[in-house]
Amino acid sequence: MAIVTLCPQCQTGFSVQPEHLSAADGWVKCGKCEHLFQVDQHLFEMDDPQPVQEFLQPLSKPLQADVKHETGQHQDSTMVQMLMALLVFGLLMQFVLHQRHVIAARVPELQSALQWFCKPMNCQVSIPMDTDLFSMESSTFKRLDENTFVFEGTVRNLSEGALMPPALELTLNGEGDVRVRKVISADQLGLRVPLRPLGNHAFSLRFTLDPSLSPTIDGFRALLFYP
Ligand SMILES: [Zn+2]
Helix, strand or coil: CEEEEECCCCCCEEECCHHHHHHHHHEEEECCCCCEEEHHHCEEEECCCCCCECCEEECCCCCHHHHHHHHHHHHHHHHHHHHHHHHHHHHHHHHHHHCHHHHHHHCHHHHHHHHHHHHHHCCCCCCCCCHHHEEEEEEEEEECCCCEEEEEEEEEECCCCCECCCEEEEEEEECCCCEEEEEECHHHHCCCCCECCCCEEEEEEEEECCCCCHHHEEEEEEEEECC
């Protein structure tokens, strides 16, 4: 029968000598994984000590105080890490709050998330409206029948961010002084919010005119604008 100890970390067995128990209050270093442990808390009796290794090193002094100190340091550094993470998170939230319009314009997919983020703070997420950032790529005006017309075309968002779709002012010219002015919202044009970056967006509008006016209409002028 022999007294042995098992390293609580790597489970290697060691035979225990009297000096292991007396030196450093029983604190020893595992000869395999270098784990430090108190040998008297991990004692076993074995009939056949053959597989047991000899290399168990008593420490020069008890480790209790050092271990506590290390644990304290570990807790301190965890606290610092948590504070740093909170600080970074706070700064990130502040950045998002200030840049929400730009982020919403650049990444339209994030708009609803930004609106959700803004809600408790009573802030708004708006999409930029800038008439210099889009152009009318094409437009056609056709008479379908006596009083029905269709106006269709394409708006191009020239910028790298999303834009609010514009409204349209359509002026129809006829013989003499006949002039019909129509203001058509983006929604009526079928332009969806937002106008995606660097893309063409088709619109189409069908409308009828008063029979007293329609026979004379022979030209148009279209202007995109924000109401
Ligand atoms: Zn070990």
